[in-house]
Amino acid sequence: MDMIITISSGFFLLIGSFLCFSGAIGLLRFPDFYTRMHAVGVTDTLGAGMILVGLMIISTDFLVFAKLAMVLLLTLLIGPTTSHVLAKAAFHNGLTPKSLSNQEKNNKEISSSNT
Amino acid sequence: MIDIILLTLLVVVAIAIIRMKDLFAVVMLLGIYGLLSASFFVAMDAVDVAFTEAAVGAGISTLLMLVVIAMTGRKEKTNRHKPLPALCIVLITGGLLIYGTFDMPHFGAADAPIHQHVAPRYINDSMAEVGVPNIVTSVLASYRAFDTFGEVVVIFTAGIGVLTLLSVARRKEDAEKISSINDSMHEQHLVIRIVAKMLIPFIFLFALYVQFHGDFGPGGGFQAGVIFAAAIILYAMLFGLNTARKVINQTFIQLIAAVGVLLYGSVGIVSLMNDGNFFNYNVLASDPIAGQHLGILLIEWGVGCTVASVMMIIFFSFAGRLELHQHNERVKNQESS
Numbered sequence: 099m100d101m102i103i104t105i106s107s108g109f110f111l112l113i114g115s116f117l118c119f120s121g122a123i124g125l126l127r128f129p130d131f132y133t134r135m136h137a138v139g140v141t142d143t144l145g146a147g148m149i150l151v152g153l154m155i156i157s158t159d160f161l162v163f164a165k166l167a168m169v170l171l172l173t174l175l176i177g178p179t180t181s182h183v184l185a186k187a188a189f190h191n192g193l194t195p196k197s198l199s200n201q202e203k204n205n206k207e208i209s210s211s212n213t
Numbered sequence: 214m215i216d217i218i219l220l221t222l223l224v225v226v227a228i229a230i231i232r233m234k235d236l237f238a239v240v241m242l243l244g245i246y247g248l249l250s251a252s253f254f255v256a257m258d259a260v261d262v263a264f265t266e267a268a269v270g271a272g273i274s275t276l277l278m279l280v281v282i283a284m285t286g287r288k289e290k291t292n293r294h295k296p297l298p299a300l301c302i303v304l305i306t307g308g309l310l311i312y313g314t315f316d317m318p319h320f321g322a323a324d325a326p327i328h329q330h331v332a333p334r335y336i337n338d339s340m341a342e343v344g345v346p347n348i349v350t351s352v353l354a355s356y357r358a359f360d361t362f363g364e365v366v367v368i369f370t371a372g373i374g375v376l377t378l379l380s381v382a383r384r385k386e387d388a389e390k391i392s393s394i395n396d397s398m399h400e401q402h403l404v405i406r407i408v409a410k411m412l413i414p415f416i417f418l419f420a421l422y423v424q425f426h427g428d429f430g431p432g433g434g435f436q437a438g439v440i441f442a443a444a445i446i447l448y449a450m451l452f453g454l455n456t457a458r459k460v461i462n463q464t465f466i467q468l469i470a471a472v473g474v475l476l477y478g479s480v481g482i483v484s485l486m487n488d489g490n491f492f493n494y495n496v497l498a499s500d501p502i503a504g505q506h507l508g509i510l511l512i513e514w515g516v517g518c519t520v521a522s523v524m525m526i527i528f529f530s531f532a533g534r535l536e537l538h539q540h541n542e543r544v545k546n547q548e549s550s
Binding site for chain 2: 175176179182183186
């Protein structure tokens, strides 16, 4: 039983760390604001959630378990919301996604060359 | 190991803050700086201080500075003074200070004066004398109650200062006009409004937990007040200032700010009248320990009231100014067009 608990918690912790790590790489490597934010927003919520689940599995104290569960709920609620708000604020202030702005530029060039 | 990483990050963030010209980024970095110091304090086992730093340094001060930046503009002015003499003075002073630390006992040494003077008494006797498991609370609220009283008065004074400098006298029809603009502006934030509506009750609950659990774990009036105020500021930001003004009566919070200080001070006066020293809670009840518990509960309550309402007063004054400013500009634009 102990073995199963240790292995499964280690599994969750590993996946969580991997997700957080890939989110960090995405933040550094992706080309524009929206893709970067997407990388961090998606992987961090799941990654932190996985780490919390892994910790919940090995926690022996019920109080620790309950606190971790509350933190998990809070993360699941707040992570996506902050990403949403961030993207919305950026879009509201006139930052267009990179590929879209390129397309618009091309369209304009085509239309200007046509006239 | 983690100490060194955190301290390195602190230095990096501090240098970034100095080099940065964009004030918005500076405020965000200051928030990160606060959070890093909080983690550092946790690593040093100073949970109470870490809690305060996380709530005040990373939380509410960032928020208040953002409101200010919205008023003043986000670019730093290019400076014309020459930084060389200042750099010289800073280097000399810093060198002298570092030289001074060579005389200090080694970090963490058991025979350092700070561990010999009053700390043994706090650690050994506070459970018998005050009866509160959290020694930080017993030092802050009982042994050093007079110092804490000073802190509360400082916060109260800050609130009064902001009120006198920034409070806006508003006429009713103006307020209605501004509110109509605001409502249309805030209509779009649906997702975050719903999430905030779900979370705000729990934030209040957490603030009350921190307030009343301060005797047993990290927490107390300062942190609780800040968390409480943060919930209301969140509400005000999402649902518009005027809605928040309807919920939170401005005169009422000003009154509460004063009542908190008054409650704190009167606990001291009552203990004076009962033949004790100022803030000697032993005489408040027949049993010294019960008296200590009562005294700590009352003064923490006073601290929480004052801190929460002063934070709200500061936010509402700043945001009210900002609102008026934007409104005036809009009117000016309409007239010119």
